[in-house]
Amino acid sequence: EGVWRISRLAVSVQDDPGKDFWDISEPLLKEIAKILEFPVSSMLPPEAFTVVRKSFDARKLQKEPKFVYTVDMDVHKLLHVEPRTWEFISELEPKNGCLEFLHFDKTFGDISSIIRECQKIKESATSAEVVHSNHITGSEHFSATRKPKVVVVGSGPSGLFASLVLAEVGADVTLVERGEAVEQRGRDIGALIVRRMLQVESNFCFGEGGAGTWSDGKLVTRTGRNNSSVLTVLNTLVNFGAPRCILVDGKPHLGTDRLIPLLKNFRHYLQELGVTIRFGMRMDDLLVNGETVSGVKISDSKGSFDSSSQKLGCDAIVLAVGHSARDTYQMLLSHNVNVVHKDFAVGLRVEHPQELINDIQYSGLANEVQCGRGKVPVADYQVARYVKGTDTSILSNMEPVTRSCYSFCMCPGGQVVLTSTDPSELCINGMSFSRRSSRWANAALVVNVSSKDFEDLNLTGPLAGVEFQRTFERKAAMMGGGDFVVPVQTVTDFLDNRLLVTSVPPSSYRLGVKPANLHELYPLHITEALQRAISMFNEELPGFISSSALLHGVETRTSSPIQITRRSDTWESTSLKGLYPVGEGAGYAGGIVSAAVDGMHAGFAVARNLGIYDSSL
Numbered sequence: 001e002g003v004w005r006i007s008r009l010a011v012s013v014q015d016d017p018g019k020d021f022w023d024i025s026e027p028l029l030k031e032i033a034k035i036l037e038f039p040v041s042s043m044l045p046p047e048a049f050t051v052v053r054k055s056f057d058a059r060k061l062q063k064e065p066k067f068v069y070t071v072d073m074d075v076h077k078l079l080h081v082e083p084r085t086w087e088f089i090s091e092l093e094p095k096n097g098c099l100e101f102l103h104f105d106k107t108f109g110d111i112s113s114i115i116r117e118c119q120k121i122k123e124s125a126t127s128a129e130v131v132h133s134n135h136i137t138g139s140e141h142f143s144a145t146r147k148p149k150v151v152v153v154g155s156g157p158s159g160l161f162a163s164l165v166l167a168e169v170g171a172d173v174t175l176v177e178r179g180e181a182v183e184q185r186g187r188d189i190g191a192l193i194v195r196r197m198l199q200v201e202s203n204f205c206f207g208e209g210g211a212g213t214w215s216d217g218k219l220v221t222r223t224g225r226n227n228s229s230v231l232t233v234l235n236t237l238v239n240f241g242a243p244r245c246i247l248v249d250g251k252p253h254l255g256t257d258r259l260i261p262l263l264k265n266f267r268h269y270l271q272e273l274g275v276t277i278r279f280g281m282r283m284d285d286l287l288v289n290g291e292t293v294s295g296v297k298i299s300d301s302k303g304s305f306d307s308s309s310q311k312l313g314c315d316a317i318v319l320a321v322g323h324s325a326r327d328t329y330q331m332l333l334s335h336n337v338n339v340v341h342k343d344f345a346v347g348l349r350v351e352h353p354q355e356l357i358n359d360i361q362y363s364g365l366a367n368e369v370q371c372g373r374g375k376v377p378v379a380d381y382q383v384a385r386y387v388k389g390t391d392t393s394i395l396s397n398m399e400p401v402t403r404s405c406y407s408f409c410m411c412p413g414g415q416v417v418l419t420s421t422d423p424s425e426l427c428i429n430g431m432s433f434s435r436r437s438s439r440w441a442n443a444a445l446v447v448n449v450s451s452k453d454f455e456d457l458n459l460t461g462p463l464a465g466v467e468f469q470r471t472f473e474r475k476a477a478m479m480g481g482g483d484f485v486v487p488v489q490t491v492t493d494f495l496d497n498r499l500l501v502t503s504v505p506p507s508s509y510r511l512g513v514k515p516a517n518l519h520e521l522y523p524l525h526i527t528e529a530l531q532r533a534i535s536m537f538n539e540e541l542p543g544f545i546s547s548s549a550l551l552h553g554v555e556t557r558t559s560s561p562i563q564i565t566r567r568s569d570t571w572e573s574t575s576l577k578g579l580y581p582v583g584e585g586a587g588y589a590g591g592i593v594s595a596a597v598d599g600m601h602a603g604f605a606v607a608r609n610l611g612i613y614d615s616s617l
C-alpha cells in the first residue's frame with residue numbers, strides 16, 4: 001500500500017501528445033519503467049499512475065525542449081491490476097530526486113470540503129468537548145441566534161476567499177464591493193475600450209473578482225506549487241469551474257474568458273451560503289469605538305457620498321481593497337491606522353511580436369506553437385538582473401545603488417490594457433484569454449524603488465509611494481496627449497535615447513499609442529537602470545532588443561506601495577482591533593493565488609478570534 005512519486009520524467013515533443021494532454025501515454029510509461037528499472041513497460045497498467053505535474057522545459061541548457069512530468073504510482077491499484085509486479089515493487093528503493101515514497105497524503109481538497117470534514121469530526125465529539133474548545137478560544141460566545149457579523153470589503157481573490165471561509169464556518173458575512181458584478185463590469189470595460197469612457201468605480205482594477213479578473217489569470221506564485229495552502233486554493237478554483245489541468249500544469253493559467261464564469265459560480269455559492277453581496281457599494285469610512293472597529297459607512301459608488309451613505313455594524317472587518325484604493329488608504333490615516341510605505345517597482349511594459357519570442361525561446365520548434373493551438377505552449381520568459389545604478393546612497397557609503405530589474409506579469413499571446421482608476425492618470429498592465437492566441441507578447445520591465453526615491457521627489461509619509469506612482473501616471477497621461485493614449489518608444493530608440501522611429505510598430509493596446517521619448521518620464525537613474533537591464537536581458541534572450549519591440553509607459557502598480565501593519569498572532573491591524581488588513585492592498589500578497597491564500601488564512605484567523613472555529617488548514 002502507498003504511493004511512490006516519480007519525478008523528472010522527460011518526454012520529447014515529438015513523442016508527447018502535447019500541452020493539452022495529461023494522460024499516461026505510452027512514451028511516458030516507458031520513461032516511468034526506466035526510472036523504476038522495470039523491464040517491460042507494457043506490463044505497467046496506466047491506471048495505477050496519475051500525472052501530478054507537467055511542465056514544458058525549453059531552457060537553453062537543454063539539448064532539446066521537452067515535456068517534464070511528475071507522476072504518482074498507487075501501489076494498491078498497481079497490484080490490483082498487475083499482481084505479478086509485487087516482488088519488484090516491494091524491493092523499490094528511493095532514488096535521489098526522482099523516486100520518493102510518500103509517507104503522508106499529499107492530496108488536498110477545496111476549502112469547503114476541508115471545513116466540512118473538520119466540522120464532522122467536531123460534531124462527533126462530545127458536546128462537553130465542543131464547549132471546552134469554544135472556551136479555549138476565550139472569545140465572545142456567539143449563540144445560534146446571534147451569528148457574528150463580518151463585513152468583507154473588496155471582492156478580489158483575498159476578499160472572496162476570506163468570505164468563503166467565514167461563511168462556511170457560520171459567520172453572517174456582508175461582502176461590499178465598490179465595482180460592479182462581472183456582467184456589468186464587462187460592459188463598462190467594453191465602453192472604456194470602444195468609447196474611451198472610464199467608469200472610475202468599475203474598470204480593470206475595480207469590480208467583482210478584483211484586479212485579477214480581466215487579467216492574464218496566471219496562477220503561479222513564489223510560495224511554491226506544493227504548498228498546502230496553494231493546493232487548497234487551486235482545488236477550490238477547480239470546484240468553481242477552473243479546468244483540472246491547473247492542478248497539474250507547471251505554469252497554470254486561466255485567462256479572462258475562464259475567470260468570468262468561475263467568478264459567477266463563486267458568487268452563487270457564496271449567496272447560497274447566505275453571504276449578502278453589495279456590488280456598486282463603496283466603503284467610505286470606518287466606525288470606531290475606542291480602539292475597536294464597530295462597523296463601516298458605505299455609499300452607492302455611483303451616487304454622492306452624503307445622499308446615499310449607510311452604516312453597517314459588525315464584529316469584524318476584513319479589509320481586502322487591493323492596491324488601487326488610494327481614497328481608502330487616505331481614510332485609514334484619518335483614523336490613525338498604522339500604515340507604512342513599502343518598496344515596490346516601477347517601469348515600462350514591453351511588447352514584442354509573439355512569433356519573435358517563440359523563435360527566441362524555441363528556435364526550431366517555434367512552428368509547433370500555432371497561435372496557442374499547437375503542441376507546445378505559447379512561449380513566455382522571465383528575466384531578472386541586478387544593475388549598479390548611477391545614483392549613490394548614504395546608507396552604502398555613497399556607493400552606487402544596486403537595483404533589481406526584472407520582467408513581471410508576462411502575458412504571452414495577450415494584450416496591453418489600461419488600469420487607470422482616474423482619468424487624469426495613465427497606467428497599464430497585461431491580460432490574455434485562455435488560448436493566448438494574440439499576435440503579441442507583453443511584460444512589465446520594472447526597477448525596484450524605495451523611500452530614497454520618494455524622498456528625492458520630496459515625498460514623505462506613509463503614502464509617499466502612492467504619490468510617487470501618481471507623479472509618473474500623470475506625466476505619462478500628459479505625454480500621451482490625453483484620452484488614455486499611451487506614450488511609446490521602440491526598444492532600440494530607448495536604448496539610444498533618441499526618437500528616430502516615429503512610425504512605431506503596431507501595438508495591442510486598443511486606445512492608441514503616441515511616439516514619445518520615454519527618457520523624459522522617470523528620473524535618470526531609473527531610466528538608466530532599465531537601459532542596462534534590457535541590454536543584459538538581450539544576452540539571455542538574443543533578439544529581445546528589436547525595433548519591433550515597443551515600450552509602453554507606465555507600469556506603476558506592480559504591488560502595493562504601502563503596508564497596513566497587522567499583528568502576527570491575531571492578524572488584526574496593529575492599531576485597531578477587529579480590523580483585518582489582507583491581500584495585496586494591505587501589502588501581504590502579490591498576485592491572484594497569494595492574495596487568495598492570504599484571504600483564506602485571514603478568514604480562519606477572524607473565525608478563531610470570534611470563537612466560531614478553532615482549527616486552521
Ligand code: FAD
Pocket residue numbers: 153154155156157158159176177178179204205206207208209210211212213214215216217218219220281282283284320321322323324325328409417419429430431582583584585589590591592593595596
Ligand atoms: P484586488 O484584486 O485588487 O481586489 C480589491 C477589490 O476591492 C477590488 O475589486 C476593488 O474594487 C475593491 N475595493 C477597493 N476599495 C474599496 C472600497 N473602499 N469599498 C469597496 N470595495 C473596494 N496576478 C496574477 O497572479 N496573475 C496574473 O496573470 C495577473 N494579471 C493581472 C493583470 C491585470 C490587468 C491586473 C490589474 C492585475 C493582474 N494580476 C495578476 C495581479 C492580481 O490581479 C492581484 O495581485 C490580485 O487581484 C490582488 O488581489 P486582492 O484581493 O488583494 O485585491
